[in-house]
Amino acid sequence: MTLVAPQIRTSRSPRAVAGVAGALRRPRLATVLTGAGLALVPWMVVLARTLPQTTQVSNWSTAWVGLDALLAVGLTGTGVLLRRNDPRAAQVAAATAAVLLVDAWFDVTTAAPGTELATALTLALTAELPMAVTCAVVALRKP
Template identity: 70%
Template sequence: MLAKTLPQTTEVSNWSTAWIGLDAMLAAGLSGTGLLLGRHDPRAAPLAAATAALLVMDAWFDVTTSAPGSARAAAVALAACAELPLAAACAAVAARRPVF
């Protein structure tokens, strides 16, 4: 139903704020996961899981909202070479660490 009712395009008033916020959450998640892993803290697992989900979401929205052509190619390359491998690494951390 949404695919048929949502508009193909729309104007977003806080576009940069949304992306900066997402990037800040990613930086906090990656930094926090690394810090907790370094301390052998079991809280690294849930943080790594949340960070993996954010990375996948970031890759999805980067690719689907990019303009066709070189912008889309760059988004796909970033997703394939950075965001999705980092998400897989975070998922592996989340899967191997006990939650508590």
């Protein structure tokens, strides 16, 4: 004769139990991320005081072409996913909006005074920032 243990039934499904475990870890993750963000503040002060105003950079063109390639992939991917009504378009659009803001920031802040700065500002105001807003709207819209 075999002893059979009674089955214990719970009202929580395995998915619900996993959700509870995730909820318990969420405050810890929030604390780590908040701490990391706050730790950057004194680091920014150090950088502001110690970095030179100008510098020579290796692979300058590679950095800019790489950033523009990332934008091309993000914008194209967002468009393709939107056309397919794929909900992943929101995540791609959000990332692309962030990269567009970074691109505008670095275009303007690294431009030489004069025509180069005027061109960078014009591109930021007429192309990069409006596209970033467009991508943000896509990212925030209800599916």
